[in-house]
Amino acid sequence: MDDYFCKLKSDFPIFSKHPDLVYLDNAATTQKPFSVIEKLKNFYSETNANVHRAVYRLAEESTALYEEAREIVASFVGAKSGEVIFTRGTTESLNLLAYSLGLSKKYRAFVVPLFEHHSNFVPWQQVAHILGLKFYPVKIHASGFLLEDVVKTINRCEKPFVFSMTGLTNSLGYRTPFEEVTKLVHSAGGVFVLDGAQLIPHEPFNFKESGVDFLAFSGHKILGPTGIGVLVGKEDLLKQMIPFQYGGEMIDRVGERDTTFAPIPHRFEAGTPNVAGAVGLGEALKYLERIGIEKISKHIKNLTEEAVKELSDIPGLTLYRPENSHGIISFSHENIHPHDLAELLSRLSNVAIRSGHHCSQQQMKVLGVSSLCRASFYLYNTHSDVKKLADGIREALRWFS
Structure with a gap:
């Protein structure tokens, strides 16, 4: 082997x-294979154009590659393509969720274990401070935590709440029991967010079967380019969320006093997206699938x-x-x-x-x-x-x- x-x-x-x-x-x-580097080179050499809005051939080819990358990501993690949002990375995905879920006024508390990477700790902590929500850190014991401490924290936190946790810790490689925690969170009426930045490159994962409500991961940790990431969310929850950023691409109609937004997933992809990054990530996932x-x-x-x-x-x-x-x-x-x-x-x-x-x-x-x-x-x-x-x-x- x-x-x-x-x-x-x-x-x-x-x-x-x-x-x-x-x-x-x-x-x-992670380092990048030839196939990913060549895919990026070919995109910029042969197909570079903005996506979605133009009707000339080059733009249509670029759009097709971008949406094909979305399909590849969806297949890789067992989700629907409409549930896949491209971001700049795990950090932006988690910030998007913290702000959007916090501003929805549907949740009163955020819960996060103390062993989390700062990108999955600080956004929830700071958004809670900004919006006047409750923030509950789950205590840990050396490398991990006890499920009884999760239960205690969930029981005392204000409801409804969002629980965000990694699948594999960046510090020690601790593989968390996120499957059990997801069930505990749902039984208490909460929403579960999985930081999969370390998990997704290392083990098979099926979003639908996992039961988690949201998944975030980064392209550069899974052989893909930097500056591209993914947020996967359950379709019904994404439809309830307000956008995190405003601008072009995510608009339906703009009036003098109000604006309506594009359907998911595009309402969360404001501005010109990282088309090349998405295409490169798609190629990286195809490389991994060939190996297994x-x-x-x-x-x-x-x-x-x-x-x-x-x-x-x-x-x-x-x-x-x-x-x-x-x-x-x-x-x-x-x-x-x-x-x-x-x-x-x-x-x-x-x-x-x-x-x-x-x-x-x-x-x-x-x-x-x-x-x-x-x-x-x-x-x-x-x-x-x-x-x-x-x-x-x-x-x-x-x-x-």
């Missing part, structure tokens, strides 16, 4: 330019387990890894600051990892640390990369001592 994924590395031009690079910062952003998400997930699980074994043998190294985790290993050394260790790994071994609080300061506070090193895996990583990571850490420790 590892040979198969070793061959896939040749699909990614960055590894031809940097053949000794061990890229382990995939939770931040389940096969990718199994490969990453094997790499993660091997990395745990390798790193556990290094004296002074502490692993912060929940039992139910995937694709991410966070760690620190008792004698070296995480930033120093990450820099030494890069300088001495060309191993690229992330260090810092990983946009999850509340999680770090509960763990009793200010920052951690983080290695995150994706489909082009191999067992050789895991060994180079472990050997690189040992070399950094020898150099530091």
